[in-house]
Amino acid sequence: MKVVSIRLSEAAATRYQAMADEAWPNPIPLSTYLKRRLEEGDAIAEHLDALRLDIRDLAVDIGRGHGRPDGSHADSVAIETLLLLRAVTNPQHVRMVQAELQRQGITPWQAETSQ
Numbered sequence: 271m272k273v274v275s276i277r278l279s280e281a282a283a284t285r286y287q288a289m290a291d292e293a294w295p296n297p298i299p300l301s302t303y304l305k306r307r308l309e310e311g312d313a314i315a316e317h318l319d320a321l322r323l324d325i326r327d328l329a330v331d332i333g334r335g336h337g338r339p340d341g342s343h344a345d346s347v348a349i350e351t352l353l354l355l356r357a358v359t360n361p362q363h364v365r366m367v368q369a370e371l372q373r374q375g376i377t378p379w380q381a382e383t384s385q
Contacts, residue, residue, distance in 0.1 A: 276304075317358050321351070 278286065283300075290303035298306075328347055356364070368378035 314358050317354065321354060 291297045371378045
């Protein structure tokens, strides 16, 4: 294992330390918190790269006329994309995006509730 030193501004160090102190279920050292964030960021980047490749492949398929005429192919892609994005984001980000949609006058999607 290699030890790597990094420099942070005072404000960034304070912000990250506060996040590390609030880690669940117990506070963790700042270095552990930053390491986890880097590793999670790498995992998200890999998911996004895979999604970009899938979208590129889909565009090629549609360009070749491989999409279904009834639009069901596009619907399944939209649903899968939504599920993938929900899997790699946290509830705070979902709320932030929904608030931005509302700010722009767009009604955010809400799951139907059975009564």
